[in-house]
Amino acid sequence: MKPSPYTSSFQKLRSNILLVFVSALLYACNSSRVPPKPNVQITLVPASNPGGPVQLDFIGGRANGAKPGEQIVLYARSGIWWIQPFANQPFTKIQPDSTWRNSTHLGTDYAAILVEPGFHPATKVTTLPAEGNGVVAIATSTGKPLAQIVSKVIHFSGYDWRVRNAASDRGGQPNSYDPSNVWTDKNGYLHLRMEEHDGLWTCAEVSLTRSLGYGSYIFVVQDTGHFGPSAALGLYTNDDFRTDNIPGELDIELSRWGIADSKNAQYVVQPFYVPENVSRFTAPAGVLAHMLRWEAGRASFKTVRGSGIGPGAATISEHIFTSGVPTPAKETVHMGLYSYRLTKASSQQPIEVVIEKFEFLP
Incomplete structure (x- = not known):
């Protein structure tokens, strides 16, 4: 028997109603689910x-x-x-x-x-x-319970120095450090070098394994006149593990900070962005002795020609800070050669500095 057109229309309507009902049910189920928390x-x-x-x-x-x-x-x-x-x-x-x-x-x-x-x-x-x-x-x-990583230690001027093997943002950008860039020669002089290793520009730094506190810190450095604008040598005291926001760093820094015709040296009591905390000067070519005399409430800096701080030494620059001078904590001496805003041009040639002697006088 042939179905009537009314029966066919009713079946289509019932199918459509059923489809809408199922769709609504599925939507309600899905909408009730809470999205997973990130x-x-x-x-x-x-x-x-x-x-x-x-x-x-x-x-x-x-x-x-x-x-x-x-x-x-x-x-x-x-x-x-x-x-x-x-x-x-x-x-x-x-x-x-x-x-x-x-x-x-x-x-x-x-x-x-x-x-x-x-x-x-x-x-x-x-x-x-x-x-x-x-x-x-x-x-x-x-952290995983593994044995402590053994750092490279080098002996120089009667002291043990820990050689940096981790990156640092000193200089305002990340710099990589390679322990092979640090060594002493037959004269006992310390060499710090910046060069490319496997396409990566690497720097050099050492830090004393113990704190010395108040006293005179003397660094005898060979010629740094070959430094490019971005090269920087830092001779300073700092506590790497200090947990407060009080600056505790005293610096002798040899760099033009990226400006070719700028003065190439400065003394600093951190923070550097306080104008009274920085004394800029020009360090000439040749061997120079840099000294920091650290006392309570007083930091006296001096640079002379030659390898000795004495009455007959020709003074290049000197400055005394009496404001913002830190008190000793667990600071150690650092000597680091690194790059300030490294450019491709400055990375084409390796840079090396030789430090003849470090001396501490209480």
Whole structure:
């Protein structure tokens, strides 16, 4: 029997009503589901080592459910939490596959924080921020229980010096350091060198293994007249592990800071951005002796020709600071050759400096 057109129309209407009902039911089910909360994970955990600023390793993980523009902020704990890898590079990008990876200075614990665009992280904190106010998710991990990394130590002028093997942002940009750029020759002189290793421009730095405190610090340095505009030699005292915001650094710095016709030397009581804390001068070619006399409330600097500070030495420059002079804590002497705003032109030729002697007089 042939169905009537009314029966066919009713069947189509019933099918359409059923389809709309099922669709509405599915939509209601889906809309009732709460989207998963974004989270961050640390899957590549560095070693537990409070070596802090002198050693680096890699850290990595995943950021699930991150929105476009969100990034990772890393911290490592060495006494307090320090932003990683550098204060001027506080963000780690999330890759299209949700993974992230960066370098970090070593600490006892590590934190990865997923943050919204426009978030401004602190460079160091005693307590990690809580979720909210731009913080989307937080992950922490204790460092892996591995043996402490043994640093290269070199003997110079009767003292032991630790050779830097981690990157640093001294000079306003990340600089890599290679221990092979540091050595002593048959005369006992210390050599610091900047050059390219496997396509990477590397610097050199040593720091004394113990603190000396108040007294006279004398550095005898051979000619630095060959320095390009971006090369910088820092002779200074500083506590790498200081956890407060009080500057504790006294500097003798030989550099033109990227300006070819600028004066090439200065004495500094940090912070450098206070005009009264800097005394600029021109250091001539040849061997020079630089001295810092550090006393309570007083830092006296002097540079003379030749290898000795004495009554007959020709004075090149001298300056006395009586404001902002730090008190001794756990500071150590550093001698570092690095680059300030490195350019391709300045990286074409290796640069080397020879330090004949370091002397400390209480």
